[in-house]
Amino acid sequence: RTEREVSTRFEADHDALTHLKNRRAGERLLRSLFNRASENSEMAVILNIDLDKFKAVNDIHGHEAGDSVLVEVGKRLMSVFRNDDFCIRWGGDEFVVGCYFDTSRLEDRGEAAIASLGEKLVMTMSQNFSLSDDVTIEMGASVGISVYPEHGRDLERLLTVADLAMYQSKQAGRNQYSIYQPELSAQNLS
Numbered sequence: 001r002t003e004r005e006v007s008t009r010f011e012a013d014h015d016a017l018t019h020l021k022n023r024r025a026g027e028r029l030l031r032s033l034f035n036r037a038s039e040n041s042e043m044a045v046i047l048n049i050d051l052d053k054f055k056a057v058n059d060i061h062g063h064e065a066g067d068s069v070l071v072e073v074g075k076r077l078m079s080v081f082r083n084d085d086f087c088i089r090w091g092g093d094e095f096v097v098g099c100y101f102d103t104s105r106l107e108d109r110g111e112a113a114i115a116s117l118g119e120k121l122v123m124t125m126s127q128n129f130s131l132s133d134d135v136t137i138e139m140g141a142s143v144g145i146s147v148y149p150e151h152g153r154d155l156e157r158l159l160t161v162a163d164l165a166m167y168q169s170k171q172a173g174r175n176q177y178s179i180y181q182p183e184l185s186a187q188n189l190s
Helices: 003-013 023-039 054-061 063-080 110-126 155-171 182-188
Strands: 043-051 086-091 094-101 129-132 135-137 141-148 177-179
Touching: 003 023, 023 043, 023 086, 023 094, 023 141, 023 155, 043 063, 043 110, 043 155, 054 063, 054 135, 063 086, 063 094, 063 110, 063 129, 094 110, 110 141, 110 177, 141 155, 155 177
Parallel strands: 141 177
Antiparallel strands: 043 094, 043 141, 086 094, 129 135
């Protein structure tokens, strides 16, 4: 492969600003993640991340500041997750992360492992963002989590329920995570 081909392929699969996977590549990766989990009778987790108070950053400090925050969010996401997890800029200030859980590994077992990931993510995103030497901002993130196959077996369903859980986090005061509970669907999908 030439350097140009490698560059073109990277640009096709990655968000230009954050260098995370873009939505199109992310959807493909999430589907392959579910296939892998299904083949190995394991579990996969989707985290839907929406930045809290991001609109105010753009409104008060300008789009350049907003862009620098998004770049920093990308770096923080990469620092929280493992190399075989993937972080996707879904659009605007919304991000999705897909994680494979190998339950033969003790650290990947059960709801405690998922909760630990949610807590680590919220803590990382709630640290102040520095825009310049004298300007820092507080933001945070509302996170919704869905689990394959427990909450669904197809991408659309798992994204929908992760979105419901994310809105539950926002309604509960922001800057927290919620794992999808079936009673959310009864309230919101009826």
